[in-house]
Amino acid sequence: MRKLQTLVAAAVAVILLAGCGGGAASPAASGDASTAPPAGSGETLVVYTNSNGEGRGEWLTAKAAEAGFKIEVVGAGGADATNKLIAEKNNPIADVAFGLNNMYFAQIKAEGALEPYDPAWAGEVDTALGDSGDGKAYWPLVKQAILLGYNSDKITADAAPQDWTDLWTKEEFKDRYERVTGLGTATAQLVFAGILTRYKDESGDLGVSDEGWKQVEQYFQNGSPAVAKTDLFARIAAGEVDLGQMPSSIIAEREKSFKVNVETVAPSVGVPLAVEQVALVKGTDKKEQAQKFIDWFGSADVQGAFAQQFNSMPVNKTAATKANPEVVEFFADVKQQDIDWDFVQENMGAWVEKIELEYMT
Amino acid sequence: MSGAAVRNGGSVRSMVRSPFVLMVGAVLTWFIAAFLVWPNLNVLIATFFPDGSFSGRAAEKLFSSQRAMKSLGNSFLLALALSITVNVVGIFIVLVTHYFKIRGSRILFLGYATTFIYGGIVLAAGYKFIYGDKGIVTSLLLTVFPGMDPAWFSGFFAVLVVMTFATTTNHMLFVGNALKGVDYQTIEAARNLGASTWTILRRVVLPMLKPTLFAVTILSFLTGLGALSAPQVLGGREFQTITPMILTFANSPTSRDLAALLAVILGVSTILMLAVMSRFEKRGTYYSLSKVSSALQKQQISSPVANAAVHTVAYLLFALYTLPVVLIVLYSFADGAAIQTGQISPGSLTLDNYVRVLTQESGLRPFVISVVYSALATVIAVGGLLLVARLLQKYRNWVASVFEYLLHIPWILPSALLALGLIISYDHPNPLVGGAVLTGTTVILLIAFVTVKIPFTLRMLKASFASVNSSMEEAAAIMGAKTLYVFRRILLPIVLPAAAAIAALNFNSMLDDYDTAIFLAHPLVQPLGLVIKANTDGAEGVEGVANTFVYTVLLMVITGLTMYLVYGRSSRRRAGRKNSAAGASPDPATSPALVAAGTEPAAPVR
Numbered sequence: 017m018r019k020l021q022t023l024v025a026a027a028v029a030v031i032l033l034a035g036c037g038g039g040a041a042s043p044a045a046s047g048d049a050s051t052a053p054p055a056g057s058g059e060t061l062v063v064y065t066n067s068n069g070e071g072r073g074e075w076l077t078a079k080a081a082e083a084g085f086k087i088e089v090v091g092a093g094g095a096d097a098t099n100k101l102i103a104e105k106n107n108p109i110a111d112v113a114f115g116l117n118n119m120y121f122a123q124i125k126a127e128g129a130l131e132p133y134d135p136a137w138a139g140e141v142d143t144a145l146g147d148s149g150d151g152k153a154y155w156p157l158v159k160q161a162i163l164l165g166y167n168s169d170k171i172t173a174d175a176a177p178q179d180w181t182d183l184w185t186k187e188e189f190k191d192r193y194e195r196v197t198g199l200g201t202a203t204a205q206l207v208f209a210g211i212l213t214r215y216k217d218e219s220g221d222l223g224v225s226d227e228g229w230k231q232v233e234q235y236f237q238n239g240s241p242a243v244a245k246t247d248l249f250a251r252i253a254a255g256e257v258d259l260g261q262m263p264s265s266i267i268a269e270r271e272k273s274f275k276v277n278v279e280t281v282a283p284s285v286g287v288p289l290a291v292e293q294v295a296l297v298k299g300t301d302k303k304e305q306a307q308k309f310i311d312w313f314g315s316a317d318v319q320g321a322f323a324q325q326f327n328s329m330p331v332n333k334t335a336a337t338k339a340n341p342e343v344v345e346f347f348a349d350v351k352q353q354d355i356d357w358d359f360v361q362e363n364m365g366a367w368v369e370k371i372e373l374e375y376m377t
Numbered sequence: 378m379s380g381a382a383v384r385n386g387g388s389v390r391s392m393v394r395s396p397f398v399l400m401v402g403a404v405l406t407w408f409i410a411a412f413l414v415w416p417n418l419n420v421l422i423a424t425f426f427p428d429g430s431f432s433g434r435a436a437e438k439l440f441s442s443q444r445a446m447k448s449l450g451n452s453f454l455l456a457l458a459l460s461i462t463v464n465v466v467g468i469f470i471v472l473v474t475h476y477f478k479i480r481g482s483r484i485l486f487l488g489y490a491t492t493f494i495y496g497g498i499v500l501a502a503g504y505k506f507i508y509g510d511k512g513i514v515t516s517l518l519l520t521v522f523p524g525m526d527p528a529w530f531s532g533f534f535a536v537l538v539v540m541t542f543a544t545t546t547n548h549m550l551f552v553g554n555a556l557k558g559v560d561y562q563t564i565e566a567a568r569n570l571g572a573s574t575w576t577i578l579r580r581v582v583l584p585m586l587k588p589t590l591f592a593v594t595i596l597s598f599l600t601g602l603g604a605l606s607a608p609q610v611l612g613g614r615e616f617q618t619i620t621p622m623i624l625t626f627a628n629s630p631t632s633r634d635l636a637a638l639l640a641v642i643l644g645v646s647t648i649l650m651l652a653v654m655s656r657f658e659k660r661g662t663y664y665s666l667s668k669v670s671s672a673l674q675k676q677q678i679s680s681p682v683a684n685a686a687v688h689t690v691a692y693l694l695f696a697l698y699t700l701p702v703v704l705i706v707l708y709s710f711a712d713g714a715a716i717q718t719g720q721i722s723p724g725s726l727t728l729d730n731y732v733r734v735l736t737q738e739s740g741l742r743p744f745v746i747s748v749v750y751s752a753l754a755t756v757i758a759v760g761g762l763l764l765v766a767r768l769l770q771k772y773r774n775w776v777a778s779v780f781e782y783l784l785h786i787p788w789i790l791p792s793a794l795l796a797l798g799l800i801i802s803y804d805h806p807n808p809l810v811g812g813a814v815l816t817g818t819t820v821i822l823l824i825a826f827v828t829v830k831i832p833f834t835l836r837m838l839k840a841s842f843a844s845v846n847s848s849m850e851e852a853a854a855i856m857g858a859k860t861l862y863v864f865r866r867i868l869l870p871i872v873l874p875a876a877a878a879i880a881a882l883n884f885n886s887m888l889d890d891y892d893t894a895i896f897l898a899h900p901l902v903q904p905l906g907l908v909i910k911a912n913t914d915g916a917e918g919v920e921g922v923a924n925t926f927v928y929t930v931l932l933m934v935i936t937g938l939t940m941y942l943v944y945g946r947s948s949r950r951r952a953g954r955k956n957s958a959a960g961a962s963p964d965p966a967t968s969p970a971l972v973a974a975g976t977e978p979a980a981p982v983r
Contacts, residue, residue, distance in 0.1 A: 367634065
């Protein structure tokens with residue numbers, strides 16, 4: 017008994033010590049770093065983004081350090097980052113947010129969590145792609161087209177669909193396209209924004225005519241449901257499906273990895289563009305530093321380098337000259353769909369809810 | 378079952394007379410008020426009374442949605458089915474490894490124990506590699522039965538099978554542990570009276586495991602209700618559950634009331650299940666009446682046919698349990714495209730995935746942060762609740778019941794909403810925490826981790842206190858031992874193995890937490906779950922999926938190590954103790970002085 021007790025006491029002590037020791041070491045050490053920054057380099061800026069994957073976060077941290085900014089990138093999905101910024105508005109933790117598209121930023125702005133700011137590069141971007149309201153709070157960085165892609169080894173350009181609606185109206189595409197199983201992602205929401213906005217009808221449910229909701233119903237009834245943790249391109253490679261939604265930036269890389277060839281559809285109405293933005297968080301105590309960072313990050317040099325590294329399409333006109341020529345060419349050809357963003361932003365939450373409850377099976 | 382005496386120790390009056398109880402009660406009241414009631418009340422008010430008045434919108438929307446009702450029904454179906462199947466499989470594997478004489482039971486144990494170390498989406502994927510439409514077993518079956526449906530392993534059946542095998546962990550740990558406490562003399566006595574192996578099992582052994590079985594059944598029910606990844610991967614069109622919908626709605630500010638309502642429905646049914654189970658439990662806890670208990674010896678199955686059958690099933694289960702793990706480890710060396718298309722060749726296995734994950738700039742830091750957070754939260758939750766569980770088990774009155782149900786609040790809301798509640802309650806100076814602001818500190822995530830683990834910890838600890846033979850404690854009390862002394866010297870050593878197992882499970886389950894950390898983590902102290910998400914999610918690309926597998930294998934190593942350190946070693950230590958206590962040592966289980974008073978059951982019989 018006594019022996020057992022000694023053993024137990026020792027074990028507990030070790031666990032406690034390990035816990036406390038480690039606990040004191042790591043959080044405290046980094047806590048110091050955040051509260052007592054070295055002079056000269058400025059304070060650590062906390063940057064929220066959904067665009068930190070595939071090495072972007074590390075690249076940005078390193079480049080920012082070269083430019084004299086100490087930043088800590090906090091990654092979260094678009095919806096998570098949005099909710100986090102809104103939830104923290106009374107006592108913000110972030111100083112800058114970027115990567116979220118205009119729909120998300122409009123939500124955050126409406127909750128009063130953003131501080132209007134005109135960056136130094138405001139004249140180099142098309143302001144129509146950014147905040148459309150008064151007191152511009154978020155500014156465009158990167159363009160992304162939301163496309164309908166198809167397996168070009170199986171479907172010729174002539175036989176390919178002309179628009180999303182062909183997927184469920186033409187017999188040959190039924191059950192051959194992947195449909196989403198959740199509307200949590202920005203890409204899925206933009207696809208529906210592109211479809212529903214065509215059926216705007218003030219007397220209809222949530223501003224959309226019955227005809228519009230019928231399209232949604234048909235989309236879900238005739239598609240092959242996406243499979244968790246299995247990429248669309250993997251399913252195309254396996255021959256399970258031939259078509260599906262895809263953001264423009266991923267196509268080249270996925271084609272190579274899964275050894276498939278994909279072409280994209282150019283509907284006559286155009287395609288939805290998701291524009292990733294940057295914004296200053298309201299209530300930050302490092303406002304000046306954060307503004308300097310935004311000026312630096314959105315500048316032609318940095319955006320150009322980012323575009324080269326990650327194959328993106330910068331909004332900044334000067335930076336666009338440095339981007340991958342293929343990407344620039346693609347965006348020169350692509351027709352942007354005319355979407356009433358105010359209408360979409362106002363209704364997206366309710367649309368998602370309605371679709372999830374009524375049409376997804 | 379014995380004794381009809383109602384002990385007067387359980388009344389409210391005797392409770393408030395003890396300064397020790399009052400002290401624990403005061404701390405507990407503050408904790409519950411500050412971290413369980415207040416934040417969650419805030420988040421519920423914010424969702425259900427957005428403009429100060431209640432709206433029935435959420436209920437109306439949900440009940441008129443066919444999909445929501447069907448998914449909800451599926452979740453309940455799965456929960457009920459799992460409560461049964463997990464018990465069947467769980468009890469079987471516990472008996473095979475701890476009760477019957479089975480050849481190679483140690484190897485079997487290791488195979489069954491693989492569920493300790495992994496779960497979630499990767500586990501479901503592991504099963505899909507084997508039984509899915511392009512899986513290994515399916516390909517084999519197709520050569521034998523060319524006409525069969527390659528997609529045979531999907532829907533309710535597949536989800537139930539996978540989740541049954543994936544969630545026997547609690548049985549292995551807690552039922553296994555309780556079985557070791559069964560008095561062998563009762564079994565021998567029954568055998569001498571002519572009882573068959575089956576009768577002994579049914580009438581003697583299983584009744585003594587009842588408190589633990591009730592506790593793990595509630596957990597199985599809860600697991601079924603909260604099922605997420607297995608239905609997503611294997612459920613197909615026909616069998617989708619409610620959790621994905623809750624998560625989508627919880628993430629959308631305009632639909633959060635729907636998420637909260639659904640979560641409350643699931644939470645309240647769990648609590649109802651708990652109440653029903655407590656009823657059963659109160660009807661009678663079974664104890665051995667023998668004066669001198671002795672350690673369990675493994676039983677030979679007498680019928681050769683039954684023996685062969687049990688061996689066969691045991692090894693078949695072993696194969697079912699271990700195959701997915703082997704494949705996951707194998708696939709973690711393949712590239713992402715191969716993982717997703719299911720095609721793998723020996724030449725394509727490289728260390729690239731591991732190099733990529735481990736040489737990231739963030740490196741080992743997130744691992745260390747998560748280990749520290751999990752360890753601290755585990756120590757606080759288990760340490761604190763040891764006292765609380767003991768008091769709740771000892772004092773059975775309405776005050777104790779209220780406390781007990783309040784402590785289950787974290788089961789009612791999904792962790793994303795718990796986190797939101799903490800943010801909106803503590804983003805300004807709040808008198809409940811001495812006027813401090815908690816958001817943006819490293820403490821708030823720790824608080825969330827502790828609270829999330831409270832219900833599970835409490836259930837399991839209470840069950841293990843319930844199976845302690847109260848006679849020793851009473852004898853000690855008669856001889857003048859103080860409350861704390863009895864707790865420290867008599868009760869603690871007995872429940873410690875269970876507490877260690879609970880601690881290990883808590884620790885493991887928090888390592889890769891994402892839902893809480895995403896909202897509460899300090900920006901400079903980001904735990905592993907966030908890094909995993911950043912590297913595995915997004916567009917679910919090629920590297921992302923491969924990274925998922927690498928992280929799973931790395932977590933398997935950490936959790937495997939934890940289980941070995943905490944559970945493997947403690948069971949060996951106990952084995953050693955038993956040997957040394959074989960003489961006339963004052964081991965409580967064998968001390969004649971102590972068992973003299975041992976005729977009364979711990980549970981008051983109502």
